[in-house]
Amino acid sequence: MGRWLSLPEDQVRWSHQLQGSGHSGHLGSVVGEPHRGTGNAGERGPRGEGAGVLALDSGWLDSSPSLPLIRTPESSLHEALDQCMTALDLFLTNQFSEALSYLKPRTKESMYHSLTYATILEMQAMMTFDPQDILLAGNMMKEAQLLCQRHRRKSSVTDSFSSLVHRPTLGQFTEEEIHAEVCYAECLLQRAALTFLQVSSQGGVVRPRALQDPSHAYRCPLGPGCQHLFLLQDENMVSFIKGGIKVRNSYQTYKELDSLVQSSQYCKGENHRHFEGGVKLGVGAFNLTLSMLPTRILRLLEFVGFSGNKDYGLLQLEEGASGHSFRAVLCVMLLLCYHTFLTFVLGTGNVNIEEAEKLLKPYLNRYPKGAIFLFFSGRIEVIKGNIDAATYIYMKAAYLSMFGKEDYKPFGDDEVELFRAVPGLKLKIAGKSLPTEKFAIRKSRRYLSSNPISLPVPALEMMYIWNGYAVIGKQPKLTDGILEIITKAEEMLEKGPENEYSVDDECLVKLLKGLCLKYLGRVQEAEENFRSISASEKKIKYDHYLIPNALLELALLFMEQGRNEEAIKLLESAKQNYKNYSMESRTHFRIQAATLQAKSSLENNRRAMVSSVSL
Template identity: 40%
Template sequence: MANNDVENGEEVFVDAAEEVCGMDLSTAMEEARLACSYFFNNRFEEARTLMRPWAHKSMYHGLGYGTFMYLQAIMTFDPKDIETAIETLKQSVEVCNRFRRKNTIGESLGKMVKKVDYNSFTKEEIHAELCYAECLLLRAVLTFMEDETLISFLKGGMKIRACYQSYKECWYILEGRDWSKDADKMHFESGVRMGVGAFNLMISQLPQKILKLLEFVGFSGNKSLGLSELERGFHLEGSLRRVLCALVLLGYHLIATYVLGTSEGDLVMAQTILDDHLKLYPNGAWFLFFAARLEYVKGNFDLAIEKYTTSLNSQNEWRQFHHLCYWELMWCCIMSAQFKEGEEYADKLLQESKWSKATYAYQKASCMCMRMDELTPAEKQELSETMRSIPGLKQRIAGKSLPVEKFAVKKSLRFFAQGERLCLSALELIYAWNGIKILAKKYENIEKIYSIIERELRRLEKIRADNRSEYYYDDYLLANLLKGSCLAYMNSPLQAEECFKFIVSNEKKIKEDTYLVPNALLELGLLLLRANDLEQSRIILEHAKNNYKGYSLESRLHFRVHATLNKISTLQKGSQSVGSNPMDSYPSISRSPSPCHSKTSGTTNGTGPHLKPTKNGKSISTHP
């Protein structure tokens, strides 16, 4: 390791020029690529072993080893692993910083009045800038997870800001340097496009109020530009960070768009990426996982279960990866109404995973509630004990409780308040996680769930008025929200509209589940969008966003509203982009159902990404 001076009890690294690394840049990048190959072929320890010896001297080894420690930390959520990853990445940042360009005061002032000569930068300096940005981003994310203090939150924000500025500098280097004699350009370019693309994509998905704040301090985001940059990085064959571009694209198209409910993922693009990378890593757990996820979002739940099981069995070194598969397998079972099996996977997560035990406990309990009439006395006792444990399992991250855990605690208390019963609890979770859109991909899937909802509605309607609990309308309106959401995808928009309007008109009868009304308004707005009544849709959505506060899972609704308002704005401007078809909100299904309805039923034209500023149907009449 480099000889370091000690000043005031802290290590002070010497300048890179005074140290002989002993690892040239080309060799470092080649070893990083080999470690990446090991990692995605499930040879995790070999990847770490290759990176570890030079992690304190070589920027690419430091980045690689820090990344592996980061992945372990976010998968285990173990405080010790988080602390180890933070220290590793701190060292990685310092190593990269040693090789970065050091400007004098005169040079820094000169950048304000004249163009920087990026050809004067050495190869080590430009790659150090890129590695520095990547390490800083990972370090910032872990800072948010480290503890609950405001200081940690501010430190994380400052690191994100520094990372953002560093990526901008990398973009200037990519655009302003003469690359004609540099065979390693593709490695640098893929990293820049990955970072710039990911930043644009991430920021563009945030709700408007957060977006305005970020834009005020210099951040900006453009979704189409972000996707374009990531795709350009993916198409750089043989580049070091191509696989990272692939993973970000798969994560967006197959997970983020569905969890946030912001748009429809590009499944054709996802299939292209998977076909390519499964040839390179045929037994790689990560790409087998995404292949299973692709089948899941297509509504092929049985095939998805098979593929998740294959991914799970492909490696045993990282048990935490199994938890990701258990999570997905649980949802496959819930979506296909296999509640006993879903309960078993939730229980596995509860016993083994440290991420959110309150969430896992509630998911297990919600599956049991769906089988209430067939539970044995012992199972009913287990259900009660599981529900009773949930408040004590709630945790705090970055000083705040997870919204989904708050929801779980509230529902666990409600379970006891209404005689140890919950209404359509697992189906409520499907809605909360935006699963109705996935159910709609196959008619038989949504028909199965619809029949369960109708059966529960009939049970509720048979309860005499003098026997109804104080939560009766909470349950009844929940069933109507679920029913209307299904009908909207079953080519029955008028019946769906009736359900949503019924919820809004009975708002004052709700005791606790106040989230039902803004979500009903959201669904009405989506119906209007589908009917091409853009202005009325916008009014409804703005009403839902601005007039309801403090309800469960509020941020999830804001993500969906933000995305839908952006789509409306694009359509109203007459410049509809790819993927902005209003029909995307309700994709067509294979055949028209005949449900039994109850009575109450930026530009990319070479000027650089948004991240880089220049240097100088029938219209539905609905009123909220």
Template identity: 50%
Template structure:
């Protein structure tokens, strides 16, 4: 692992390339050609882009890497085993091309580029390893690849910052690639809670916090959306890209976003999987506007076309239908109770684990197994909380006001119904979501009261108490009540375990403590209190 062979030929920081080296000029030519292929891809001309890359995949590291990356993107979107296997084999060949490029016959700058490309291949092969097999051997192999990739990026970054660093015509490409690689690792590491970070540091990982515009709303992204964002270079250069249209929309208010997402679908028809990303966002756009049948429509499209999370899509279909009144007609004659009952049968595993959101949906759907099921009060809004939706509508008071009316109606319905095993849990769900709406409205005292109303006598939805403590701590932060916020965060962090979406809550707690700049010493003092 690490930056290996070619560095030995450097002498006093000077380039060891000679005029007889047959590779002279090939690096610049490869980069220029790959940039043109990338432009074709980002302008939705996918087939032309691949045809441009393919002839040189066995000789040029950048052609090999980008060609393999596109195939991996396709595999991650289709989730088909044949596509995953093809991408894995192509990425392995790309790594071999990179390895051949690290040799004493080539100039130092090209060797450095080869190391960076090798590190990227290692990282992408690791992700495919996790998808291909679910056994422990695969996890270990994938983990080793991730660690090797990190160490290479780390050494390249140290070299680039040193006084011996070479500067040539392709240096900006190298510097950008390495900075992006090490920055992505650092950002990821900075978001881990301390207990996980200790294990990672033992394995050789370390990192400083790095922020970018998307990090503040990271949990509104699907994992694949984030993957696209971190693997595709400057998308802002290509305004008509179907990828770009989606990410531009993230910067707009959701009430104004529908047209842009629809444009994202119209921009190209070759890769339908990009449409699925837009369908997912359109589902939430219409959820925020409480247009339940339109939200259902996009959830239904996803169940028909996407393999990513059938359990989640069917749950959202059922949840949208359950928000309709009894008298309203159901699209396609579907019944929400039957849909909820299907959810547990649709769970999947990725890297040997069921996605946390699917586990959450399955737990919520369990109450519908009974012959006389107890209706969930506001399942769409509850799932919306899990995807950070109340933060997304904070700047849209009309949407928050409409949400509050829906929650008040649900509260009245619950109060008028006979008590049952789920009554306390349902009351606490409504209180948590009401608190979020009140906080958005600036009614902080009322919001605090709602968060405090979340009881500890919950029977099923144990995630509610630590999340109520978290939201109350964030409210305290907004009011400069630092000490109180730290106590609440510590309580949420240490007193509750093994609840739904625990990792998500722990990440948010960790981020809040970091925002308050709570030192390890302070945290230890809290532990003793």
């Protein structure tokens, strides 16, 4: 077991040898190295100075038995990484709020806790594409970046390494400082990714000033009829250029850290696998992305210091994915995105299916219900030509069923026969059925009887499952038209004979009606419709998903009115009190996003009140 030695903090440096001791043996861990004077690194510093502690291999020096064992920066770093991997494990098992709650207490002090917290929010934003999720992730990533900055050396890796006169050695950095560099670079890289995500999310970035001032917006050249509005991420061109400089700093930092890892002087610290994994993630991401850009753009970027090598980028990500590090799963996700999406969008479409399946298999085995990995598994099946026929046929039947008896029906198909065919088209991926497919099959079963009871508005119900009302709700005329269809369906249910599905169908219609009323600004009526579903909770027989979703929609309505405390209570009830219903994971994603937004608004309001009182 290693022995412990007390040293002044300014003598704690990450190095591959113990200078001045006369011993050239390799320690294989963090050791003490005085950076001024010629004394032995094993000598105790003057009393009264802030002391750190270091673990040395047995037999090096006899430590005083009176010296206490104190947590070192290295052991604290190791503990933080272990906790962050635990949180990531919770996230990958769909325990989203548990992962964030586990991390949150230390997000103000630990750079890895802060980075992991922000990374989980970013992955959530990439799955929901909700503008509020994206903004929340961006704000948290900015906080993580500021925390990493505090842990860096005053002279950063990029600045120091760019100097040809005073080139520092690795021994001038503590292990914590070198980890701060890679975390800082990662924050910049992820913030850049969020910038692109914001631009592509629902046509643009939600920025109040840009919405108020047309000079900050760029409109589609197709004319005023175009629905897409692209807004610049930054307030003006100067800040936009500053953003580009930050990305370049991230690139340069990763480049220098990669050279550092490849150098003969590189010494592996206690947490080296996590550090190296971070370097491989960044270097691989930059090289792969840059290599896929058009030649003209790449030449321009090379002029300002960027370069991309596709093979090297893939190699770095593959090595990062195969390692047992904190960032291994991020390397896997980037590779899966490349193999299953980027090769289609930016490449020739020649997908390496075998490699994608090889990457995915161990994670599917470990997280069989993990939403992210099931998503990639489904994407691979689509590429292989295994289209989800059940959902397609269900949607076709759903639209046909909403035509009137005297209306002309396209396709020449009978909707009842189509509904009856849906259960036989079930497709399993990685031993699991797709959530939307399971939903379609369950809804189709009522048509298996000889005298089937029709679904009231199946196409409009599926539109809700896909969150379509958030888009349609921005167009009052379209929303009015849908409300008219729903109202007619409601009237038919009231006039028709009662059956085993009556309460379920009535509650579904009220949920969809409440959404339309909400987007039309008829808030009180919307609230009444949402509340009526909870009142019928015990009478619902099949569509149990309606209850937690009604609570979710009511909470979102309250949040728009500033009733955040009431909203949080509803969201907690929706999450904790209902299990094993259709599309549960999707609903949990939305609940989690809404909860974070409501809590953030509450915190901002409290800060504003404190500031006004202090003034």
